[in-house]
Each structure stands twice: as structure tokens, then as C-alpha cells.
Amino acid sequence: MxxxxxxxxxxxVLVMFSISVMVFLIFFATPGVNPAARIAGRSxxxxxxxQVSAEFGLNRPLPVxxxxxxxxxxxxQDLTSYVNIGVKxxxxxxxxxxxxxxLVLGAAVIWLVVGVLGGLVAAANRxxxxxxxxxxxxxxxxSIPVFWxxxxxGLLTQTKxxxxxxxxxxxxxxxxxxxxxxxxxxxxxxWLTLATLYAGVYARVLRAELVxxxxxxxxRTARAKGLSERRxxxxxxxxxxxxxxxxxxxxxxxxxxxxxxxxxxxxxxxxGIGMLTDTSLQNLDLPVIMACVMYGAFFIVAASAVVDVLYxxxxxxxxxxx
Amino acid sequence: xxxxxVSFATRQGVVRAVDGLSLDVAxxxxxxxxxxxxxxxxxxxxxxxxLVRDANATISGSVVFEGREILGLPDKEMQPLRGGQIGMIFxxxxxxxxxxxxxxxxxxxxxxxxxxxxxxxxxxxxxELLAEVGIPDARRRVDSxxxxxxxxxxxxxxxxxxxxxxxxxxxxxxxxxxxxxxxQAQILELMGRLRDTHGSSIVIITHDMGVIAEMADRxxxxxxxxxxxxxxxxxxxxxxxxxYTWGLLGAVPRLGERSERLATIPGNVMSPLEVPEGCAxxxxxxxxxxxxxxxxxxxGTGHQHACWLGExxxxxIRSDGKGAP
Ligand SMILES: Nc1ncnc2c1ncn2[C@@H]1O[C@H](COP(=O)(O)OP(=O)(O)OP(=O)(O)O)[C@@H](O)[C@H]1O
Ligand SMILES: [Mg+2]
Numbered sequence: 001m002x003x004x005x006x007x008x009x010x011x012x013v014l015v016m017f018s019i020s021v022m023v024f025l026i027f028f029a030t031p032g033v034n035p036a037a038r039i040a041g042r043s044x045x046x047x048x049x050x051q052v053s054a055e056f057g058l059n060r061p062l063p064v065x066x067x068x069x070x071x072x073x074x075x076x077q078d079l080t081s082y083v084n085i086g087v088k089x090x091x092x093x094x095x096x097x098x099x100x101x102x103l104v105l106g107a108a109v110i111w112l113v114v115g116v117l118g119g120l121v122a123a124a125n126r127x128x129x130x131x132x133x134x135x136x137x138x139x140x141x142x143s144i145p146v147f148w149x150x151x152x153x154g155l156l157t158q159t160k161x162x163x164x165x166x167x168x169x170x171x172x173x174x175x176x177x178x179x180x181x182x183x184x185x186x187x188x189x190x191w192l193t194l195a196t197l198y199a200g201v202y203a204r205v206l207r208a209e210l211v212x213x214x215x216x217x218x219x220r221t222a223r224a225k226g227l228s229e230r231r232x233x234x235x236x237x238x239x240x241x242x243x244x245x246x247x248x249x250x251x252x253x254x255x256x257x258x259x260x261x262x263x264x265x266x267x268x269x270x271x272g273i274g275m276l277t278d279t280s281l282q283n284l285d286l287p288v289i290m291a292c293v294m295y296g297a298f299f300i301v302a303a304s305a306v307v308d309v310l311y312x313x314x315x316x317x318x319x320x321x322x
Numbered sequence: 323x324x325x326x327x328v329s330f331a332t333r334q335g336v337v338r339a340v341d342g343l344s345l346d347v348a349x350x351x352x353x354x355x356x357x358x359x360x361x362x363x364x365x366x367x368x369x370x371x372x373l374v375r376d377a378n379a380t381i382s383g384s385v386v387f388e389g390r391e392i393l394g395l396p397d398k399e400m401q402p403l404r405g406g407q408i409g410m411i412f413x414x415x416x417x418x419x420x421x422x423x424x425x426x427x428x429x430x431x432x433x434x435x436x437x438x439x440x441x442x443x444x445x446x447x448x449x450e451l452l453a454e455v456g457i458p459d460a461r462r463r464v465d466s467x468x469x470x471x472x473x474x475x476x477x478x479x480x481x482x483x484x485x486x487x488x489x490x491x492x493x494x495x496x497x498x499x500x501x502x503x504x505x506q507a508q509i510l511e512l513m514g515r516l517r518d519t520h521g522s523s524i525v526i527i528t529h530d531m532g533v534i535a536e537m538a539d540r541x542x543x544x545x546x547x548x549x550x551x552x553x554x555x556x557x558x559x560x561x562x563x564x565x566y567t568w569g570l571l572g573a574v575p576r577l578g579e580r581s582e583r584l585a586t587i588p589g590n591v592m593s594p595l596e597v598p599e600g601c602a603x604x605x606x607x608x609x610x611x612x613x614x615x616x617x618x619x620x621x622g623t624g625h626q627h628a629c630w631l632g633e634x635x636x637x638x639i640r641s642d643g644k645g646a647p
Contacts, residue, residue, distance in 0.1 A: 127377075217417035220373055224412070225432040225483070226405035229397060236420045243422075315422055316467040 005309050012305040019297040024066050027290045038286040039079070073294075079287050081280075089291045092276060097295070099173050100272035102183065103190055103264065104256045110195035112249070115202025122203065123210035124233055134203060141200030150193045150267030157189065171269035190268040194261060198252060205248060209241035216240075243315050250307025257303070258296030326383035326393075328362070328369045328547075330376060335595050339365040341547040343383075344620075345525070347491065350517055352524045354538030354555065356531070356570060362547035363527045364413055367493050369393075371408060372400050388490070406436035409489035411497045413527075415477035419468040425452070425479045426464035429486055436487045451482040456508050473500045481509060485516060492516060494526045498533060510537055531571060535559060543567050546602035553625030563627040563636060566603045601629070609639065 028035045036053045037044065044052075053059065057068045072079045077090040122134040157165040168189065174182040213219065214237050222232045262274030273292060280288035312318045328340040340362040347353050355363050368374045369381045372395065385393040392403065404410075412418040419428060429448040433439055439447065445464070452460035455478040468476055477500045484492060492513065498506040510533065516522050526537055534541055534555060542552040543564065551564040562568055598604060604614040613630040620628045631639075 215375075217412065217414060218420040220368070221412060221418045221480070221483075222420065223373055224371060224404050224410040226401045226403070226435050227431070228401060236423075239422050240420065316424075317421060317469045 001312070004312055008305050008308050012301050015301050016298060019301070020070065020294055021066060023290055023293050023297070024069055027286055028065070028069065029062060073287075073291065079291070081285055081288050089287050092288060093273070093291050093295050096271055096273045096276045098175065099270050100257055100259070100261060100265070100274065102173075102176065102187055103194065103261055103270060103272060104253065106184075106187055106191040107194035107198070107256075107261075107264075108249070108253055110191055111198035111202060114195065114199040116206060116245070118199065118203030119206025119210060120233070120238065122207040123214070123237075124230070126211065131207075135207065138200040138204045141196045142204070144196065146193060146197060146263040147267055149196060150190070150264060153189050153193055154267065173270050173272075187270075190264050190270060193267070194256075194264045202245060202248070206241060206245055209244055210237050213237035213240050239314070243311065246310050246314060247307050250303045250310075251300075254300035254303030255296075257299040259292060323366075323370065324384040324386075326366060326369065326381075326385065328365050328374065328379060328381050331378040331380070332595075337595060338547050338597060340369065341597075343542075343544070343547070343549050345542060347523045347525060349523055350521050351540065352513075352517065352526060352538050354534040354541045355525065355527045355544060356529065356534060356541060357544035358529075358570075361544040363544055364495050366544075367410070367495055367525070367527065370493070371404055371410060372397070373410075402436070405432050405484075405489075406487050407489055408491045408493065409484035409487065411477075411481050411484045411492070411494040413495040413499070415473055415480050415500055418480050419476060421468055424465045424467050425471070429464075429479075429483050432483055433486050447486065448482070451486055452479070454512060455479075455482045455485075456505055457482075474502070474505065477501060478505070478509070481512070485512070488516065488520045488522070490520075490522055492522055492524045494524060496527055496529070498528070498530070506533075513537070531559065543570065546597045548602055549620055549626075549628065550603065551627045551629075552620065553622075553627075557625040561625075563625070563631075564603075564629045565607050565609055565631070568640075609635070 028038070035056065036049045036058055039052050039056060055068070056072065057064050060068075069079075073089070077088060079089045081087045081089060081092070118134050118138065122131045125131045154171065157168050158170065167185070169182065169186050172186060174186050176183045210233065214233070216237075219232055219236060222236050223229075227235075257273070259272075259274045259277045261272065262278055264270070265272040265274045266278070273295065276288065277292040277296075279285075280292060308318075323343065323345040326340055326343045326345075327338065330337045330339060343362075343366050345353060345355075355366075357363055365374065369379075370385050370393070372393075374381065381393065383393065384391060387403065387408070392400065419425065423431075426445060426448045429451060430441065430444040433444040433447055434441070437444075449460045449464050452464055457463055457475060457478055463471075468479070471479065477497070481494075481497060484494075494513065497513070498509050501509060513524055513526075514537070517524060524537070526533065528534060538555045540553065541555050541558045542549050543558065543566065544550065545566050551558060551562065551567050558567065559571065562571055598615075600615040600617050601607070601610075604610040607614070609631060611630065616630075618628045618630050620626045
């Protein structure tokens with residue numbers, strides 16, 4: 001098991017490396033782009049351009065340029081934004097990441113609990129009114145656009161029913177270290193908004209998996225063993241169905257942390273990675289875009305590595321003994 | 323079991339998977355069920371234990387176990403019977419075990435469901451059972467997962483599981499098909515021992531007349547969901563009456579017999595949707611006659627058969643040297 005984890009992590013590192021090479025090539029080695037101008041910032045003087053050129057080895061071979069770029073990005077961390085001259089890239093990322101992480105982590109807890117419970121209850125009550133009700137709720141949750149839901153929720157709590165929701169703060173972000181209580185209050189609505197869609201998806205996916213599992217031969221064996229329907233569902237079927245839920249979760253979690261929570265961030269004014277990516281794209285701020293892309297890729301790769309390890313914990317068939 | 327019928331409503335029409343099957347199993351008795359693939363043997367056994375969950379299935383008839391009607395009992399009341407009083411060995415060992423739990427865990431789960439053994443005791447019993455069904459190094463293998471076993475080994479695990487609570491009745495659906503001859507003998511011996519030490523009864527489904535000859539006290543031959551012949555093993559095997567049984571027996575090369583040519587039953591198993599009104603076997607029967615358009619009842623005492631052929635006709639046909647061994 002340990003060596004499996006190790007190997008999986010090694011391959012994650014390899015994937016990360018390849019992604020960084022590709023991102024570098026796309027952004028800084030495409031013909032027609034003058035990298036020096038992109039790095040030095042808007043209306044830089046010729047001297048500055050020359051200095052950047054030297055520092056990043058822009059007239060040296062490609063591998064050296066790649067190495068220097070990574071050196072500046074990760075180790076010296078002095079790569080600066082193209083638009084906001086003088087603002088370093090890395091602190092922007094490290095400033096935005098906790099916001100997104102807080103948002104996605106909280107939402108993930110909610111959608112996992114609601115989704116798994118919903119799927120279980122629906123599957124356990126197949127053929128009764130509660131199953132189609134939950135499934136309809138799921139479809140509704142999936143269909144509501146996040147920006148609409150966010151706006152409506154914001155509108156209702158801030159204006160129409162403000163007297164009831166007086167305890168809810170307005171939009172914005174308060175860091176956990178500053179005040180855990182305010183952190184949670186500020187994130188409550190974003191959490192619920194983001195979790196709605198995913199709870200719907202997960203409830204539906206899990207129910208389908210459970211219903212499939214309950215038709216498997218091993219469930220017939222479990223019944224022949226004299227186990228109760230509840231135990232069969234909770235132990236045998238759920239355990240097997242969770243395997244696909246876990247892999248789905250890894251992908252969703254990785255891409256959300258990597259910036260896919262943009263809509264929720266924008267609606268609730270949370271300065272997270274999604275927002276940062278969005279603004280840097282609008283400004284064609286190449287250094288920031290590159291950093292955001294690599295950051296996002298990092299989380300997706302890391303999440304899928306974690307999923308693979310979890311997978312092996314859940315499913316003995318994936319485990320490699322040697 | 324009386325007049326058990328199971329039918330499935332399908333898009334193409336109604337499939338009568340089991341049609342009027344009756345079966346008596348006395349204590350310590352081994353009853354064999356034979357019949358070609360698709361003749362409804364498995365479905366009959368599943369429905370007996372309430373394991374047919376298809377919403378399109380209609381089950382009728384009566385199953386009495388130790389004086390109690392169990393067909394249609396709610397799950398809650400069936401659960402102590404299933405796995406406890408009635409053990410079932412499934413046909414397909416590849417898919418019969420939950421892939422994510424170790425085999426030991428799965429056996430322990432069943433033992434603890436029906437007894438109040440501790441985890442440790444149940445585990446010891448599981449190891450003992452695995453050793454008994456011929457799994458080498460059972461102490462270590464008890465923690466292995468199903469995918470780490472071959473098909474034959476999994477079959478033994480399933481058998482160990484079915485035997486774990488010393489059931490009063492063991493239903494074995496082709497328990498030895500996946501096994502080699504030596505293991506097959508071991509397993510049959512193990513089932514024999516269950517009967518001898520615990521007085522259990524056994525229903526064994528098989529395609530193998532050798533197994534029937536060795537184990538069964540009585541045999542029922544099924545065709546297209548219907549019983550066509552039934553009686554004491556010696557009678558059915560030595561003096562079969564139904565042309566279908568002749569075919570089946572002819573299809574088995576017997577030891578010491580020159581079998582240059584395997585006797586086969588002409589024609590294929592028919593589609594379960596096209597079973598004729600009359601005798602189901604008539605379309606494939608060499609001796610079919612006008613009367614066969616009506617369904618023959620299972621007649622006789624002791625050795626029963628469902629065929630319109632009269633005693634003299636049968637004797638005449640068989641002395642021709644055709645069909646029967
Ligand atoms: N859920 C179902 N819906 C429709 N038809 C079914 C269903 N289950 C079983 N059948 C039909 O019932 C018939 C009997 O199947 P069964 O599995 O009992 O055969 P069997 O005698 O056990 O065959 P084998 O020797 O291959 O195990 C088959 O024709 C099958 O197609
Ligand atoms: Mg079968």
C-alpha cells in the first residue's frame with residue numbers, strides 16, 4: 001500500500017512537470033509573442049526590457065528559458081504582474097487560494113452529506129413517493145444556474161427578508177484566522193449556493209449506482225445469507241457504489257479549487273482563484289494567467305492522486321500487492 | 323413445494339420460467355434436479371427463498387418448510403431462514419461474492435447474523451470451513467479478497483459460506499460445475515457429511531448425471547419449466563420413461579461404455595416464449611403423436627412421468643436399442 005502511494009505521488013509529480021512545460025511553451029514560446037514585453041509589464045522602458053531579457057535568458061535555448069522561468073515563478077517568486085506593475089504573482093495566488101479553498105471545502109462537506117443521504121434515502125425507498133421526490137429535487141438543484149441562485153439568495157436575505165436574516169453579513173470574505181465565526185457566516189450562503197448543484201448531482205449518481213448494485217449477484221448472495229435489506233444496502237451496496245462517487249468527487253473538488261467556482265466567487269464577491277483567473281484573462285496578464293493555470297493543474301493532479309489512493313483503500317481490486 | 327409457478331412479463335411476452343413444479347424433500351434426503359440450460363431450475367430455487375426481486379415476476383404455488391408456508395413471507399420473517407436454516411450455493415461463483423470485502427469477513431458476517439458467536443470465534447469457524455472445502459493455507463487466505471481466488475476457489479468459498487450455519491436444507495445450484503473431478507468429489511463428500519452429521523436435506527441442481535447417481539435419492543427432470551419425470555434415482559436413471567430423459571441420459575457417456583458417438587437430443591432448447599400448449603417437448607420428440615398437442619399430466623406413484631406414450635410403446639421403443647442406455 002505504501003509503495004502504491006509513493007508511486008502514485010511520483011507519477012503526479014511527473015504530470016505536474018509536463019503540464020508546466022506545456023503551459024510555458026504555450027504562453028512564452030509561441031511565435032508572435034514577445035515574452036520580454038509580457039513579463040516586464042505595460043509601457044516598460046527599453047532598459048527594463050533588456051534587463052528582463054537577460055534575467056529570463058530570453059535569447060538562450062528553450063530548456064534554459066523554461067528553467068529560469070520556473071526559478072523566477074516558484075523559487076525567487078519575483079515574477080510580476082503585467083498589468084499591475086510591480087505586483088508580484090505568487091502572493092496574488094497565495095492570497096486567493098485560501099478563499100477558494102474555504103469556499104469549496106465547506107461546500108463539499110455540505111454536498112457530500114446531502115447528496116449521499118439523498119441518494120441513500122431515494123434508493124432505499126424505491127417505488128415509494130419519496131424516491132421520485134428526491135430525484136426531482138436533485139434535477140431541480142442541478143438545473144438552477146449558480147449565478148441566478150446566488151443572486152436570488154443574496155437579494156432575499158439582504159433586502160426582502162433582511163429583518164429575518166439580519167445576522168447574515170453582506171458579501172465579501174473574512175479570513176479564518178481573523179475571525180472563525182465571521183468566516184463561516186460570510187461563507188454560509190456561498191457554501192449553500194455552490195453545494196446545491198453538486199448535492200443534486202451526487203444524490204442522483206449515488207442512487208443510480210445503488211440501484212445497479214442492488215441488482216448484482218452479490219446482493220442476492222447477501223440476501224441468501226439472511227442479512228436485512230438495510231444492512232445489504234448500507235454495507236454491501238453502498239460500499240461498492242462509493243467507489244464511483246469518490247472518483248467523481250476528486251475531479252469536481254480539484255477543478256473547483258482550481259478555479260471552477262468562479263461564478264459563486266463573482267456573485268458573492270469572494271476574491272478567490274476563479275476571480276483572479278477571470279480578471280487576469282480579461283487583462284491578458286500572462287504571468288498571472290500562467291500561474292493560475294499551473295495552480296489549477298496542480299490541484300486537479302493532486303486531487304486525482306488522492307482519489308487514486310482512496311480508490312485503492314475502498315476497492316481491493318485496484319491494490320497492487322508488490 | 324407444490325405447484326410452484328414463476329412467470330416473467332417481458333416486452334416479448336410472458337415467460338413461464340417455472341410451470342407447476344412440485345418437489346418433496348424429506349429430512350436427510352438428497353433430491354436432484356436435472357434439465358437443460360434455461361429449464362427454470364435456478365429460478366425455481368430463487369423464488370423458493372424469495373430471492374426473485376423482479377417487479378415483473380409473478381410467483382404462485384406453495385412452499386412449506388418444516389410445517390410452515392414460506393412462499394411470500396415478508397423479508398423480516400424469511401431472514402432467519404435464509405442462510406440459517408436454508409443455505410444456498412449459487413451457480414456463478416465469479417459474481418456471487420461482494421468484491422470489496424475479504425472472504426473471511428463475508429463468512430463471518432453470515433455466521434454472526436445467525437449465531438451469537440464473537441468475532442474471534444466466527445473467524446476461527448470461517449478458517450475451519452475454508453480448510454474443510456479444500457482451500458489450502460486457509461488461515462492466510464481467509465483475509466484475501468474474492469478477486470484473488472480462481473473461479474473454482476470462489477465456488478468453494480461460496481460453499482463454505484452456505485455450510486457455515488449447518489443449514490437444515492441446502493440448495494446447491496450446480497455446485498461443482500467449476501471444479502475439477504478431485505475437488506468435485508471432496509465437495510460432494512462434504513455435502514454428504516452435512517447430511518450425515520446434521521440430518522440436513524439437500525437439493526442439488528446439476529447437469530452431471532454422475533453427480534446424480536452418486537448423491538441423489540430422488541430425481542426430478544425439468545423441461546421448459548415443467549417437471550417431466552420424477553422418482554427415485556435408481557428408477558429414473560435405470561428405467562427412464564420420458565423421451566427427454568432418454569435423451570439426457572444418452573447425452574452422458576457412462577464409464578466403461580464405448581461412447582463413439584455422444585447421443586444428443588435433436589433440436590435446440592426452444593425460446594421460453596414459444597413453449598407449446600401441449601407437451602413442451604413434443605416439437606423435439608422423436609415419438610411425438612397427435613395426442614401430444616394436449617398437455618400430459620405428471621402421473622404415477624413414486625416414479626412419475628408426464629408423457630402420453632403407453633407402457634407397451636415405451637418397452638417397444640427401448641428394446642429397439644434406441645435412446646435409453
Ligand atoms: N428476470 C427475468 N426476466 C425474464 N426472464 C427470466 C428472468 N429470469 C429468468 N428468466 C428466464 O427463466 C428461464 C429459466 O432460467 P434459469 O436460470 O432458471 O435456468 P436454469 O435451468 O437454471 O439454467 P442453467 O442450467 O443454465 O443454470 C430462462 O429462460 C430465463 O430466460
Ligand atoms: Mg441455473
